[in-house]
Amino acid sequence: MHFKNDVIAFIGPACAFALEPVARLAAYWNSPIITGMGDQLPSDDELTVTSGILGKIHKWKNESTDKSKYPTLTRMSYCQCRLKLVFASIFRQFKWKHVALIIDRSDLFSLTVGKNLEYGLRQEGLLSFVRELNGNEQEPYENYLKDASMYARVAILSLRGELVRKFMLAAYTLGMTNGDWVFLDVEIFQSSYWDDHDWEAGDAFDSHARKAYEALLRVSLLQPTNPEYQGFADKVRVMAKAYNYSFSDSEEVNFFIGAFYDGVYLLGMAFNETLSEGGDIRDGMAITRRMWNRSFHGITGHVRIDDNGDRDADYSISDLDPINGKFEVVAYYYGLHREYSAVAGKKMHWPGGREGPPPDVPRCGFLGNAPECHGNELTIMYGTFAFAIFLGFSFLVVYLMCKAKTVTSEAHTNKNLLEK
Structure with a gap:
């Protein structure tokens, strides 16, 4: 050429x-x-x-x-290398500093996104736990979540859509979707090419999956919605037929x-x-x-x-509306300003009816061994022990007093008998 x-x-x-x-x-x-x-x-x-x-x-x-x-x-x-900036902006917004990352190494998109995030978030000092898995093998996904729970309460799932659902169902089973945990995934845009990231699969677990997905935040490229783009998309659909390709009714350009x-x-x-x-x-x-x-x-x-020939792409952050069961945009990440921007008038739906995000570190620590929590337990234990000793001593005193009274009474009775 x-x-x-x-x-x-x-x-x-x-x-x-x-x-x-x-x-x-x-x-x-x-x-x-x-x-x-x-x-x-x-x-x-x-x-x-x-x-x-x-x-x-x-x-x-x-x-x-x-x-x-x-x-x-x-x-x-867009550049995958900048996804770390999108996630870091979310973590700064909600003051999360301990993040877990689970990567499916059998899916190349999930693998490269995960590796880019791993490298970038480590540099930011945000990553506490990383685990890779082979998504083609049936494994007890609960084990990965249990391991992650020892280091974080915020987890990125760099997995294909089918696995995201399995992990969220596992989280539901473990009670990790009640408001103490937050999960995040990446869906560049809705397309069968990227696998189905929806909670609804038409099986017996749909109700549990829907509830579990209330604990999931989704990062996507910001899709154009202006009239110009819609007109452009209509023309693309028409012209695509000339090249033996037809868009389905639900397929977006x-x-x-x-x-x-x-x-x-x-x-x-x-x-x-x-x-x-x-x-x-x-x-x-x-x-x-x-x-x-x-x-x-x-x-x-x-x-x-930018000055390196790459686009500063914009992204949307979505969460599941518990009423209609659909993901809706609640915030944006604008590449030009490189910051998180909440949608005016939109409220984040936190799981478990929470009014705000879960804390970065649980009150009693990731392992439940924070000194202040154990301090309360020790106080209760020592208090109970002291009370038991007090009761025992009281019973002993009462017993001795009763015994002494009985002895005195018997002695008095014997004396009267002798005098007679």
Whole structure:
């Protein structure tokens, strides 16, 4: 394409593994390259050697973070590396400093999200417990939760949707959904691709799952809801049929499609500015610098590309409304300001009827061995012991007095008998 078709810019690929070599070539050819994803993972068929894949992902993450090897690459959607900032903003908001993380290493998306969170939250000093599991094996999930309970009361479940439900049901069985615990998961957006994260499965456990999910907070990409995007989505549905793809009635036009569109729009702006100033549109580095460190209004809403060529994405934080059983947005994380922002007029539904978040550390500690709690127990124990001694002594005194009275009475009786 580069040599035969005189290509001066690249749009895509989406998958990180495909993007990596193309981005290297684009840098070598001094051509701008834009992707609407960049964190996309390989298919299940590629999950043959997890450790090898994870090594490649870490290599890609490290290299794409500083962009030294990909100086012409611009990513228009989101970066998993910044999910730590989203979660950290939630933890700061509610003053949580002890966090557990459970990761499904058999699901590549869950694994990479979990590893990014593990690395980032450790740096923030927020992580107290990490455990990995093979989600393809049937295990007693209660054991993972019991282990986590020794270190935290806030747990991130980096698991595919089916496992999230199993863990929440296990938490319900253990009594961990009554308000003393909080769980969090990641659902980038609702799609069968990311697995079903809903509590409702049409089985006998739905009622328990619904109750358990009241203790779950969900982090997602902020989906555009403006009229412009809805019109764009309608056009995408129509055009998709020409490429032998039909959206189902419940299927949304996902964020990444809009991100690619915004990428083309941004590239066009950079080309137009370059031409209007008499610049060279074949200078990929110059074109790329015009796209970085700037903001504009795109089809997906406000778009800000930072000085490293990555989008400062916005996220929503949702909780389950106990009345209608649906997740509703209660707060936002805005990438530009990098802070938690509660939705005005929206109240967080804490489980167990709580009016506020559970404390970071339980009153008696994670193991129930806090000195103040044991102090009360010792006071009660010593008080009971002292009272028992007092009662025993009292009974002894009464007994001795009665005994002495009896002896005196008998002596007096004997004396009278002798005198007669």
